[in-house]
Amino acid sequence: MAQRRKESADAARQADQQRGRLTEAETEAARLVAEQYRNGGLGSLARLFLADRPEDFLDRQQRAASDSRSAAAVLRDLREARNRMVLLSERAGQAEQSASAAADRAQRALEQARQGAARTEQVLAAATAEQLGRLDRWESALADGAARQLSAAGPGGGASAAGRRAVDFALAQRGKPYLWGGTGPDAFDCSGLTSQAWRAAGVPIPRTSQQQWAGLRHVALRDLRPGDLVIYHGDAGHVALYLGGGAVVHAPHTGTVVKLAPVTMLPILGAVRPDPDAPPEPVPPAAGPAAAEPVIPQ
Numbered sequence: 001m002a003q004r005r006k007e008s009a010d011a012a013r014q015a016d017q018q019r020g021r022l023t024e025a026e027t028e029a030a031r032l033v034a035e036q037y038r039n040g041g042l043g044s045l046a047r048l049f050l051a052d053r054p055e056d057f058l059d060r061q062q063r064a065a066s067d068s069r070s071a072a073a074v075l076r077d078l079r080e081a082r083n084r085m086v087l088l089s090e091r092a093g094q095a096e097q098s099a100s101a102a103a104d105r106a107q108r109a110l111e112q113a114r115q116g117a118a119r120t121e122q123v124l125a126a127a128t129a130e131q132l133g134r135l136d137r138w139e140s141a142l143a144d145g146a147a148r149q150l151s152a153a154g155p156g157g158g159a160s161a162a163g164r165r166a167v168d169f170a171l172a173q174r175g176k177p178y179l180w181g182g183t184g185p186d187a188f189d190c191s192g193l194t195s196q197a198w199r200a201a202g203v204p205i206p207r208t209s210q211q212q213w214a215g216l217r218h219v220a221l222r223d224l225r226p227g228d229l230v231i232y233h234g235d236a237g238h239v240a241l242y243l244g245g246g247a248v249v250h251a252p253h254t255g256t257v258v259k260l261a262p263v264t265m266l267p268i269l270g271a272v273r274p275d276p277d278a279p280p281e282p283v284p285p286a287a288g289p290a291a292a293e294p295v296i297p298q
Contacts, residue, residue, distance in 0.1 A: 163275065167226050170258075203275055210237075212231070216229070218270055224271055227241065228272065247262065247263065
């Protein structure tokens with residue numbers, strides 16, 4: 001969008017410069033027309049015989065011929081300048097329209113993200129104290145070392161190499177505050193966390209949860225593997241990164257921090273995979289018991 005604004009400004013500046021050159025050409029053309037008018041009247045032969053110094057008259061005639069050629073050149077330049085100004089004005093208008101359309105699309109995406117964050121806050125705010133207590137205890141159990149064990153595999157098998165790196169990045173952000181529009185390194189929103197995790201893994205993905213849902217390969221929930229993105233709400237307003245074992249890591253909403261949660265914490269829209277063609281890594285044997293896994297809907 002910034003590039004489109006620059007292109008629009010450049011085109012407008014070029015059009016202004018061309019208008020200046022057009023004004024100069026029009027002024028020069030007017031000067032030549034006035035000079036020809038002033039020199040009108042008697043024929044050239046009569047002026048030659050009546051001149052006090054015929055050689056001066058001949059010099060003026062030579063200059064007049066030169067001015068005539070100059071006038072033709074000025075008129076040609078004038079036509080070219082007018083055509084150029086029209087073209088540049090059209091380009092400036094097109095660039096401005098393109099920049100305006102890009103700004104409108106960005107504003108709509110931001111508004112959708114705001115609405116998704118608000119719905120997430122409403123759902124979590126409606127949870128009872130007992131439910132929140134169970135969630136805190138479950139997360140504490142994962143934090144004791146089970147989180148990385150859970151991320152060894154999901155229903156669809158082990159993580160890919162890039163998926164493993166995305167998981168490691170996301171887990172390293174635990175405890176950092178939620179900030180709407182945040183992309184790190186000190187604060188994140190939900191899609192800022194997932195997009196930066198996959199960027200750190202070497203796989204750039206779209207920025208917002210709606211764009212991630214629309215632009216990445218969809219996978220069935222029964223085929224989830226660590227690193228996949230789980231999308232929530234009917235309008236794809238929230239996203240989390242799947243760890244395996246029924247757990248996700250996400251940036252919930254204002255006033256919270258990046259944390260772990262059951263994959264079923266919110267109404268699930270579906271899941272997407274940033275690297276669908278990458279093979280999974282071998283799954284290492286489990287090192288010990290992990291926290292109880294929430295059931296993943298099929």
